[in-house]
């Protein structure tokens with residue numbers, strides 16, 4: 181008899197975005213002529229940068245010729261891409277990393293989900309609430325206990341350092357879903373805690389390129405001592421519109437150690453390399469050439485344009501909602517605006533209101549954790565036209581909503 185991993189049975193029944201999709205489908209069935217605008221799911225709408233496309237086309241041509249075609253890629257990434265990553269994302273910010281500390285992958289969702297493979301089940305894990313659901317669900321699948329740290333208005337969305345001892349800490353900054361950030365000083369407190377308690381920080385920096393303010397760290401390795409306690413996840417998905425292309429990378433410094441149950445130290449870099457070379461066969465050559473082009477002078481400029489476009493959307497949403505009297509957070513260093521629902525109504529009730537009164541799709545905050553109740557998340561990833569139209573409809577149709 182084949183037994184299942186029954187930790188899967190404890191996962192919440194319906195995935196947030198399937199529930200949203202179902203509600204939107206029901207609405208469209210009832211009102212087939214309505215033009216629904218989605219500012220819900222965090223997916224990009226701008227096309228790939230010309231420099232990226234050109235590099236990918238060239239790579240396709242290479243694949244067509246016996247002398248230049250490539251077979252299996254190195255499991256942890258081609259050095260042409262890793263060189264570009266180290267130089268541009270780290271050296272340029274005064275951070276030194278060796279090439280074998282970078283692991284190229286098919287994205288940060290897989291890596292943040294798979295990292296648990298090299299970590300013991302007994303670890304005490306902390307995540308913030310609200311949170312990107314991957315950290316929670318993958319730890320539940322593995323059967324780990326999770327401690328939740330509220331990120332709420334009252335603490336300015338800065339979770340409190342745990343009073344007791346914990347082993348693994350997931351941090352995502354700039355944050356999805358709240359769009360908020362930590363300052364260098366605030367992040368340093370987490371690094372110091374981890375150093376003191378031999379804890380491991382799993383730092384998700386997927387939105388690093390959306391940072392506009394000076395005091396917000398782009399990498400956890402800007403903080404002294406972080407190389408001894410932190411793994412950092414990066415993704416080309418939001419930075420360069422790669423959600424459908426798939427490429428990201430994970431930094432596992434060689435200074436980073438974990439312990440076996442006898443208290444002996446082991447290199448996490450070695451364990452992750454072993455894990456990746458066993459279960460992963462590398463990111464496609466064509467895709468890695470596309471990612472490399474993100475760092476070319478043209479690539480950098482084109483990608484910046486797309487990010488600026490999204491961040492202007494963010495400003496439009498944030499400023500307009502604030503002018504209407506809404507309480508909003510985020511939207512300055514991240515493409516998400518975290519909006520407090522009017523009159524204290526629930527996230528799902530306000531989701532229904534926006535859908536039925538304005539034909540706008542948002543994401544109910546409660547889908548990211550109980551502390552997300554009473555909020556909705558708006559994304560800046562829509563087109564400019566749709567963003568403006570959505571806000572116009574909001575102004576006209578929700579005027580009477582009590583704030």
Ligand SMILES: *Cc1c(COP(=O)(O)O)cnc(C)c1O
Pocket residue numbers: 222286287288289290312352356384386414415416417418423427428
């Ligand atoms: C979008 C996102 C990612 C990126 O996932 P990919 O698998 O690289 O597309 C990672 N973390 C967070 C918090 C995200 O919102």
